[in-house]
Amino acid sequence: MMDFAISKLGKNIKVMSSSLVQNQDKYEVDEVNKIGDKVVMCHRLNFKKVVFYCHAVNASTTYMVPLTASDGTKSKALTICHHDTRGMNPNVLHEVLNVKPGTVPVCHFIGNKAIAWVPDMSESGGHPCVV
Numbered sequence: 752m753m754d755f756a757i758s759k760l761g762k763n764i765k766v767m768s769s770s771l772v773q774n775q776d777k778y779e780v781d782e783v784n785k786i787g788d789k790v791v792m793c794h795r796l797n798f799k800k801v802v803f804y805c806h807a808v809n810a811s812t813t814y815m816v817p818l819t820a821s822d823g824t825k826s827k828a829l830t831i832c833h834h835d836t837r838g839m840n841p842n843v844l845h846e847v848l849n850v851k852p853g854t855v856p857v858c859h860f861i862g863n864k865a866i867a868w869v870p871d872m873s874e875s876g877g878h879p880c881v882v
Contacts, residue, residue: 752793752803752805753868755791755805756791756793756805756868759789759791759807759868760789760791760868760869760870761870763870763871764868764869764870764871765868765869765871765873766866766867766868766869767786767813767815767829767866767867767869768829768861768863768865768866768867769826769827769828769829769860769861769862769863769865770826770827770863771818771826771827771828771860771862771863772820772824772826775820775821775822775824775826776821777820777821778818778819778820778821778826778828779818779819779821780816780817780818781816781817781818781819782816782817783814783816783830784814784815784816784817785812785813785814786812786813786814786815786867786869787812787813787869787870787872788811788812788813789869789870790807790808790811790813790831790867790868790869791805791806791807791808791867791868791869792805792806792808792831792861792865792866792867792868793805793865793866793867793868794864794865795864795865803866808831808833809835810833810834810835811831811832811833811834812831812832812834813829813830813831813832813867813869814829814830814831814832814858815827815828815829815830816828816829816830816860828860828861829860829861829865829867830858830859830860830861831858831859831861831867832856832857832858833856833857833858834856835853836850836852836853836854836855836856836857837852837853838852839852839857844857
């Protein structure tokens with residue numbers, strides 16, 4: 752997984768994920784923090800052992816969005832905005848958002864069972880592969 756992320760993003764990378772609390776249905780967005788425009792997403796698949804499917808996401812921007820649930824519980828939602836939606840499932844786009852592929856950007860939260868590898872912009876130089 753790390754080798755694939757390095758092949759797409761270089762050695763100076765870090766890993767991020769959501770920390771959403773279970774059994775919450777209403778959240779307030781506290782702020783939106785841009786992470787960057789390059790990302791490798793790894794989604795956990797439903798297998799007996801831990802298996803991830805990883806892919807580079809082109810034409811997108813990644814954000815970390817701190818949230819407060821209705822009971823005051825704090826969470827963070829990894830969020831991705833796809834600027835090019837031409838390859839997305841037209842039926843899903845129509846049913847969920849009532850839009851056609853390629854017409855508008857689409858943003859969505861990433862659940863707890865996925866991780867994002869992103870370039871680490873916090874230091875120039877330093878230690879590669881911040882995990």
